[in-house]
Amino acid sequence: MSVRCGSIAAPIAAHVVARRSVHARKGRVVRAHGERRPERAGRPATTAVHPAKSKRGSLAAVARAMAGNTSPTGYSVDGMGCAAVDEQLLEHEGHLKYRWEKFMETKGRIEEAEGSLEEFSKGYLKFGFNKTPSGEITYREWAPAACSAFLIGDFNEWSPDSHPMKKDDFGVWEITLPAGTIKHGTRVKIKMRKSDQGWVDRIPAWITYATQEPQLGAHYDGVYWDPPAGEKYVRQNPRPPRPAASRIYEAHVGMSGEDPKVNTYREFADDILPRIKAGGYNTVQLMAVMEHAYYGSFGYHVTNPFAVSSRCGNPEDLKYLVDKAHGMGIRCLLDVVHCHVSCNIEDGIAGYDFGQHTESSYFGTGDAGYHWLWDSRLYNYSNWEVQRYLLSNLRYWVDEYGFDGFRFDGVTSMLYNHHGLEMEFSGDYKQYFGMETNVAAVNYLMMANDMLHECYPGIEVIAEDVSGMPTLCRPVKEGGVGFDARLAMAIPDLWVRILKSSREGNLKDEDWSMHEIIATLCNRRYTEKCIGYSESHDQSIVGDKTVAFWLMDAEMYDGMSTFEPPTDVVARGMALHKMIRMITMAIGGEGYLNFMGNEFGHPEWVDFPREGNKWKHDHCRRQWTLADTEHLRYFELNNFDKALQALEEKFSFMSHEHQFVSMACEERKVIVAERGPLLFVFNFHPTESYEGLEVGLGMPGKYRICLDTDAWNFGGAGRVGHDEDHFTSPGGPQTFVGPYEQEPRPCSLKVLSPSRSAQVFYKVPEDDIDMSLSSAGENVHNLRQPGGLRVEPIGSVPPPRSNAPPPPPPPPPPPPPTTPASNAVGKLQRDGVIYDPDQWDPENASRGSSQSSFGSSQSFGHPAPPPRGRFEPVAAVNSGFDDAVPSAKNMAATHVGAPTHVAKKQVMHDPDQYDPENAARGKSRAVAAAPRPASIGASSYAGYGKAAAPVRVHRGEDGVIYDPDQYDPDP
Numbered sequence: 001m002s003v004r005c006g007s008i009a010a011p012i013a014a015h016v017v018a019r020r021s022v023h024a025r026k027g028r029v030v031r032a033h034g035e036r037r038p039e040r041a042g043r044p045a046t047t048a049v050h051p052a053k054s055k056r057g058s059l060a061a062v063a064r065a066m067a068g069n070t071s072p073t074g075y076s077v078d079g080m081g082c083a084a085v086d087e088q089l090l091e092h093e094g095h096l097k098y099r100w101e102k103f104m105e106t107k108g109r110i111e112e113a114e115g116s117l118e119e120f121s122k123g124y125l126k127f128g129f130n131k132t133p134s135g136e137i138t139y140r141e142w143a144p145a146a147c148s149a150f151l152i153g154d155f156n157e158w159s160p161d162s163h164p165m166k167k168d169d170f171g172v173w174e175i176t177l178p179a180g181t182i183k184h185g186t187r188v189k190i191k192m193r194k195s196d197q198g199w200v201d202r203i204p205a206w207i208t209y210a211t212q213e214p215q216l217g218a219h220y221d222g223v224y225w226d227p228p229a230g231e232k233y234v235r236q237n238p239r240p241p242r243p244a245a246s247r248i249y250e251a252h253v254g255m256s257g258e259d260p261k262v263n264t265y266r267e268f269a270d271d272i273l274p275r276i277k278a279g280g281y282n283t284v285q286l287m288a289v290m291e292h293a294y295y296g297s298f299g300y301h302v303t304n305p306f307a308v309s310s311r312c313g314n315p316e317d318l319k320y321l322v323d324k325a326h327g328m329g330i331r332c333l334l335d336v337v338h339c340h341v342s343c344n345i346e347d348g349i350a351g352y353d354f355g356q357h358t359e360s361s362y363f364g365t366g367d368a369g370y371h372w373l374w375d376s377r378l379y380n381y382s383n384w385e386v387q388r389y390l391l392s393n394l395r396y397w398v399d400e401y402g403f404d405g406f407r408f409d410g411v412t413s414m415l416y417n418h419h420g421l422e423m424e425f426s427g428d429y430k431q432y433f434g435m436e437t438n439v440a441a442v443n444y445l446m447m448a449n450d451m452l453h454e455c456y457p458g459i460e461v462i463a464e465d466v467s468g469m470p471t472l473c474r475p476v477k478e479g480g481v482g483f484d485a486r487l488a489m490a491i492p493d494l495w496v497r498i499l500k501s502s503r504e505g506n507l508k509d510e511d512w513s514m515h516e517i518i519a520t521l522c523n524r525r526y527t528e529k530c531i532g533y534s535e536s537h538d539q540s541i542v543g544d545k546t547v548a549f550w551l552m553d554a555e556m557y558d559g560m561s562t563f564e565p566p567t568d569v570v571a572r573g574m575a576l577h578k579m580i581r582m583i584t585m586a587i588g589g590e591g592y593l594n595f596m597g598n599e600f601g602h603p604e605w606v607d608f609p610r611e612g613n614k615w616k617h618d619h620c621r622r623q624w625t626l627a628d629t630e631h632l633r634y635f636e637l638n639n640f641d642k643a644l645q646a647l648e649e650k651f652s653f654m655s656h657e658h659q660f661v662s663m664a665c666e667e668r669k670v671i672v673a674e675r676g677p678l679l680f681v682f683n684f685h686p687t688e689s690y691e692g693l694e695v696g697l698g699m700p701g702k703y704r705i706c707l708d709t710d711a712w713n714f715g716g717a718g719r720v721g722h723d724e725d726h727f728t729s730p731g732g733p734q735t736f737v738g739p740y741e742q743e744p745r746p747c748s749l750k751v752l753s754p755s756r757s758a759q760v761f762y763k764v765p766e767d768d769i770d771m772s773l774s775s776a777g778e779n780v781h782n783l784r785q786p787g788g789l790r791v792e793p794i795g796s797v798p799p800p801r802s803n804a805p806p807p808p809p810p811p812p813p814p815p816p817p818t819t820p821a822s823n824a825v826g827k828l829q830r831d832g833v834i835y836d837p838d839q840w841d842p843e844n845a846s847r848g849s850s851q852s853s854f855g856s857s858q859s860f861g862h863p864a865p866p867p868r869g870r871f872e873p874v875a876a877v878n879s880g881f882d883d884a885v886p887s888a889k890n891m892a893a894t895h896v897g898a899p900t901h902v903a904k905k906q907v908m909h910d911p912d913q914y915d916p917e918n919a920a921r922g923k924s925r926a927v928a929a930a931p932r933p934a935s936i937g938a939s940s941y942a943g944y945g946k947a948a949a950p951v952r953v954h955r956g957e958d959g960v961i962y963d964p965d966q967y968d969p970d971p
Contacts, residue, residue: 076478079099079478080479081478082471082478088429098439102440106443117450117454121388123392124395127392129204131226134179136177137182139175139176141190141204142172143171145194146167150162150165151177152188152189152190152201153222155186160199163177182226184228187222189204204222207306208308209222209315210303210347219344237326242331242458242459244652244655245590246282247648248284248594249276249285250285251287252287256271256596258622260621265313265317269325277328279642280648283330284325284333285333287537288335290304290305291307293347297342299335302342302348304349336406336409338393339411340413342376343376343377349362353369362377362379362385363380368417380440398452398455398459405461405462405484406459406461407464408463408483417438420467425466432470446480446482449481449483450476450477450482460485461483462486468525473529486530491532492536500545503550509572510687512669514666515739517664518664519738521584522661532587532589532593533593534581534584534588535594535598536595540597546602547598548601548602555567562633566715574716576684577637579757579758581594581640581641582644583758586653586675587673590655597622600634601634602634607619636713639714640715643707644707647760651677653676662674662697662732663742668685668688668690669688670684670753679695679761681695681761682758683755685756686755689752694748694750695748696735698747699746700730701764702725702727703764704726704762704764705761706761706762707759708720708759717754719752719757720757726750726761732746
């Protein structure tokens with residue numbers, strides 16, 4: 001049975017029970033798939049219980065009715081529009097309607113008081129420092145718990161009482177100063193008296209720039225930022241349009257340089273953005289931009305949400321960075337932190353909590369206001385001014401700096417009162433919709449996404465959530481939370497778990513579970529997009545390891561020179577590093593993310609300056625020289641990542657609606673997946689290579705390789721020829737995904753699949769195929785009829801090509817004399833051209849295999865070919881560079897005979913094309929030679945076998961050569 005797992009049509013178990021282990025810091029999720037239960041295609045993979053079959057019809061009808069129940073404004077009347085894509089939501093109708101009612105109630109009050117949610121979110125034009133048309137400076141601050149307030153700073157020589165402020169009925173303090181009173185770049189603070197008569201100095205909550213005097217070791221000061229016209233950066237480039245699939249480069253500006261220091265915004269713009277552009281990424285996600293006092297927090301302990309991090313430059317420098325990215329066609333996402341703030345009272349917004357009631361504070365009280373694991377304060381999302389503050393914060397970064405979207409950090413902590421701590425999400429919907437759900441935070445996220453998508457139609461908002469809450473990535477108008485995508489956080493945990501077990505010796509490479517890999521990569525909610533990634537900054541921090549470090553460890557320091565053959569560890573690491581990234585991008589989501597430097601296997605962890613490392617920057621930088629040095633293997637890994645991004649740019653497979661996993665074979669460690677117009681074939685086996693591997697696919701035609709992890713320029717052994725045409729045959733092979741047998745695909749293809757490698761095939765467009773008679777034998781799969789070429793849609797079974805059968809074939813010629821197998825073909829001659837039997841051996845060839853199979857065979861070191869109709873794995877004895885391409889001497893020693901002049905085949909009557917004794921309509925030749933095994937674990941591999949020896953091709957009256965493997969004229 002083929003079912004849709006998330007948005008991937010993956011033929012795995014029809015129903016999956018998810019069991020997840022949650023890490024402490026961010027609640028990493030690892031999902032292991034369990035039992036099979038009947039369920040229709042298209043159901044979410046994470047559902048744990050679904051209604052009885054007797055209720056399905058009525059539930060579907062109710063869901064459809066609710067989906068159409070919308071108001072004139074386009075919003076759902078009751079918030080149950082999401083039930084149209086997930087009927088199980090009907091079981092939690094009460095909760096969903098309640099949260100929708102609270103959302104509409106809050107939004108209605110805002111619209112009544114402020115005019116619209118859009119106006120409400122422009123708070124930065126009212127609060128903080130702003131100038132009137134006449135040049136006067138007005139400063140406003142919400143601090144209802146303060147009894148008195150004064151504005152102090154360099155402008156009044158820090159006089160404690162010279163500039164008092166007035167308080168209104170809503171707890172907002174205000175003062176207006178004559179034009180020019182406060183100079184640009186000077187320090188400012190607000191002095192407040194608490195109810196206990198104590199005085200405190202605080203940085204303005206809406207400050208846009210804050211600095212520290214390094215020589216004094218003092219706390220931060222707010223800076224009044226209002227540069228003159230000549231110093232203001234003026235945006236020059238328009239925003240790039242939103243791509244169908246985002247390829248995100250996660251970057252930290254401060255550690256982006258090669259020198260052991262803090263890099264600047266302008267250095268990043270001038271030096272790093274060109275690298276990102278050349279790498280093929282269309283989006284950069286900037287971390288640690290919001291001001292944070294502690295550099296080692298990676299930017300997540302924010303102190304001043306409206307201020308840019310002063311370590312890397314000033315606001316105009318950041319505007320320069322974003323604008324330059326736009327000029328390169330790169331979109332910019334901000335890593336925004338609204339889930340918590342730093343506890344530092346002297347440096348940030350946490351200082352506005354004097355212990356007052358929560359309704360007069362930015363934060364909750366007790367456990368609702370403190371995150372015990374992160375040691376940080378939590379916002380009170382139900383508070384009117386907190387909603388204004390956070391919504392305005394989003395608008396400010398978009399309007400002022402030109403950001404194109406956000407990655408919301410720590411969304412799981414916001415969604416639940418338990419913050420995801422010491423919690424395992426099993427997939428039971430009761431965990432998502434119950435008393436532990438923080439409805440106020442959910443409503444804030446709904447308002448944020450509603451406002452952003454209404455004001456900026458091209459914006460992209462991504463959630464870092466590990467719980468898998470349903471509706472998180474459904475539109476707000478139908479009752480969803482409104483994110484465009486969520487990070488697929490289970491995927492990096494899968495790779496870390498596998499690689500760690502392998503490194504520690506608890507898991508052999510040949511014991512990797514293909515089903516577990518597919519189940520994790522495909523386990524995402526139907527119609528809710530995910531951003532797939534194999535590693536992010538989390539895996540790069542000291543205490544963890546990157547994929548490259550898990551694979552190669554210390555050998556990354558002295559084993560990466562191409563002047564020496566790779567060690568077994570390095571060869572394995574290089575191969576798996578490329579395969580892991582490719583399969584994650586291929587079927588792990590509708591977008592892709594990579595952390596800065598990991599694309600080329602950066603050899604060092606990230607360790608920010610701290611007392612434990614004597615405040616050094618040695619491990620808080622990126623060594624780009626490694627990726628630029630051509631004789632290092634880092635250069636080859638970098639080249640592969642560029643090719644991987646270029647593959648998506650050309651074929652747009654991540655955003656394509658066709659997504660299907662047809663094989664996850666535990667015996668051979670082979671995974672086959674279709675994504676858009678591409679066919680991906682992964683062979684994770686450490687030693688076994690498969691020649692003539694028959695794989696299923698949906699669209700008939702001619703296919704060629706467009707990307708190969710084993711290519712020479714990517715540090716591979718070059719075991720596969722890239723200039724070959726692979727032709728389909730009707731009827732796919734018997735395949736399994738884990739223990740589950742699959743229905744055969746409409747077509748099959750024979751490929752060469754070397755060990756620890758992956759190849760990507762694309763269908764050659766019909767317009768690119770030469771249909772002249774001189775190449776008709778080569779292009780026999782494109783059968784020309786009076787109505788022209790017929791191309792079946794993906795997933796369809798090809799019908800007969802014509803209602804009228806073509807002429808019967810001529811009588812077969814007398815059998816050829818018996819000769820040894822190695823010389824069975826002889827030389828075929830046409831117009832004086834000599835044809836090389838090394839290109840096609842009827843005793844040993846498998847259709848669709850590379851022409852370089854004999855060369856590859858030599859590099860594999862395999863013995864004489866197995867009998868026809870059986871498929872034997874080929875052991876990879878030597879994959880070194882020197883043996884990957886055979887010389888003339890070792891070519892002559894191969895079993896297919898001595899080489900002669902090679903010419904393009906222009907076959908008229910080539911017996912290699914058709915065997916009338918063995919051909920069967922709708923099946924591969926291998927089927928006629930031997931039956932398929934009863935199960936994937938059977939000892940015979942006949943279903944994947946060598947092709948039977950073809951004998952004849954016949955031509956119809958219309959001049960087309962007909963191959964009965966494609967169509968039997970005499971059914």
